[in-house]
Amino acid sequence: xxxxxxxxxxxxxxxxxxxxxxxxxxxxxxxxxxxxxxxxxxxxxxxxxxxxxxxxxxxxxxxxxxxxxxxxxxxxxxxxxxxxxxxxxxxxxxxxxxxxxxxxxxxxxxxxxxxxxxxxxxxxxxxxxxxxxxxxxxxxxxxxxxxxxxxxxxxxxxxxxxxxxxxxxxxxxxxxxxxxxxxxxxxxxxxxxxx
Amino acid sequence: xxxxxxxxxxxxxxxxxxxxxxxxxxxxxxxxxxxxxxxxxxxxxxxxxxxxxxxxxxxxxxxxxxxxxxxxxxxxxxxxxxxxxxxxxxxxxxxxxxxxxxxxxxxxxxxxxxxxxxxxxxxxxxxxxxxxxxxxxxxxxxxxxxxxxxxxxxxxxxxxxxxxxxxxxxxxxxxxxxxxxxxxxxxxxxxxxxx
DNA sequence: GTCTATAATTAGATAGAC
DNA sequence: GTCTATCTAATTATAGAC
Numbered sequence: 001x002x003x004x005x006x007x008x009x010x011x012x013x014x015x016x017x018x019x020x021x022x023x024x025x026x027x028x029x030x031x032x033x034x035x036x037x038x039x040x041x042x043x044x045x046x047x048x049x050x051x052x053x054x055x056x057x058x059x060x061x062x063x064x065x066x067x068x069x070x071x072x073x074x075x076x077x078x079x080x081x082x083x084x085x086x087x088x089x090x091x092x093x094x095x096x097x098x099x100x101x102x103x104x105x106x107x108x109x110x111x112x113x114x115x116x117x118x119x120x121x122x123x124x125x126x127x128x129x130x131x132x133x134x135x136x137x138x139x140x141x142x143x144x145x146x147x148x149x150x151x152x153x154x155x156x157x158x159x160x161x162x163x164x165x166x167x168x169x170x171x172x173x174x175x176x177x178x179x180x181x182x183x184x185x186x187x188x189x190x191x192x193x194x195x
Numbered sequence: 196x197x198x199x200x201x202x203x204x205x206x207x208x209x210x211x212x213x214x215x216x217x218x219x220x221x222x223x224x225x226x227x228x229x230x231x232x233x234x235x236x237x238x239x240x241x242x243x244x245x246x247x248x249x250x251x252x253x254x255x256x257x258x259x260x261x262x263x264x265x266x267x268x269x270x271x272x273x274x275x276x277x278x279x280x281x282x283x284x285x286x287x288x289x290x291x292x293x294x295x296x297x298x299x300x301x302x303x304x305x306x307x308x309x310x311x312x313x314x315x316x317x318x319x320x321x322x323x324x325x326x327x328x329x330x331x332x333x334x335x336x337x338x339x340x341x342x343x344x345x346x347x348x349x350x351x352x353x354x355x356x357x358x359x360x361x362x363x364x365x366x367x368x369x370x371x372x373x374x375x376x377x378x379x380x381x382x383x384x385x386x387x388x389x390x
Numbered sequence: 391g392t393c394t395a396t397a398a399t400t401a402g403a404t405a406g407a408c
Numbered sequence: 409g410t411c412t413a414t415c416t417a418a419t420t421a422t423a424g425a426c
Contacts, residue, residue, distance in 0.1 A: 009391080023309075025220040025305075027220070027223035028309075032419080042393095043393065043422085044391080045421095048391090108358065109301065113219065113360075114219065119361065123361055123365050128365060131365055148382040148383075151351075151354045152383060154354055155349075155350030156346075160343070160346035160350070163303065163304060165307055165308075165311070166322070167346065169318045169319075170326055171345070184347075225400075226401080227400085235411090236412075239410055240403095242410075243409090247402065396423080396424105397422075398419100399421100400418080401418065402416095402418100404414080408409105408411085
């Protein structure tokens with residue numbers, strides 16, 4: 001069907017845009033580079049998305065769709081799971097998600113300084129609903145600690161996967177390997193929420 | 196003196212470049228924008244630094260000069276300080292440094308994907324010497340944990356200060372305030388190296 | 391729907407006035 | 409040493425062929 005092909009092409013473009021923008025920032029990547037990555041012409045981007053700005057929003061939508069899907073289980077744990085174990089599971093899943101999608105943190109860092117319109121939209125549309133779920137799982141810690149816990153967990157979980165080449169060159173440890181991902185999860189869970 | 200004025204102008208340009216590149220990435224910021232921030236003409240950048248690439252290197256030099264200066268005390272603690280207390284001091288200082296210079300983590304994340312020449316140079320010239328000092332302070336933890344500890348501490352310490360607008364809008368907490376910086380340090384030190 | 395061609399703007403680097 | 413003017417290349421967005 002035409003509609004299927006249309007959707008497939010759009011997703012190809014959005015995925016290319018998401019990865020490229022996460023790597024080089026909104027201003028740091030050209031629509032031509034995105035088009036090349038998606039194996040389409042530059043003109044097609046304007047056809048499917050009116051502007052580079054609109055393409056950025058589509059990329060954000062896709063990013064949070066993936067993130068919410070990946071975090072769904074730990075954000076809505078069955079009541080039978082103990083609160084402490086819920087937190088351990090949350091951290092572990094944050095590590096696995098960050099390893100699979102380092103573009104999440106990169107994208108979130110990129111919006112901060114570039115443009116406050118995009119920034120506000122991103123927080124209200126996508127980040128706040130996710131933060132509420134995070135707060136729900138963390139609910140029994142002091143309320144003033146919640147912001148600190150969020151950025152601590154996010155940074156501790158994800159930074160190593162945002163700099164894999166640097167980490168490999170510096171330490172010899174490859175954050176892309178499954179063993180290293182598991183080791184990072186084990187390390188963090190035991191460090192931050194010991195049993 | 197001429198030499199002093201020359202040095203002052205150069206530093207103005209380097210500082211503007213460092214902050215701008217950290218915010219928007221190497222490709223994300225134009226030399227014109229950097230020149231405007233430094234209150235000089237765009238042509239002057241080419242006079243003092245041969246190319247945008249060379250300006251990036253000068254910015255990296257300045258960044259690590261500041262970082263090493265700020266971390267000097269905790270990296271070379273007197274032997275009278277207990278190892279556990281050394282680690283607590285290290286984390287606390289990492290928080291205060293990250294708060295004062297969020298451009299450090301931003302700059303280090305930016306080099307990762309942009310260009311591997313710059314990336315290799317940065318790791319070997321500046322990051323490796325600093326990592327050795329980190330390892331020295333952390334020395335009594337298992338060797339395989341060191342890379343995980345580095346990126347955990349760095350991410351946990353600094354991410355919140357890399358997204359101050361987002362954090363403020365999302366949680367109401369302003370990472371720019373002194374009270375919040377201290378709270379983050381207290382939270383992290385007690386979480387990661389409890390007495 | 392997708393491509394090629396192109397218009398208007400902005401990029402990094404150079405040349406020359408002062 | 410610093411600025412203005414300018415060159416060539418690359419940028420986003422548009423127009424029109426198929």
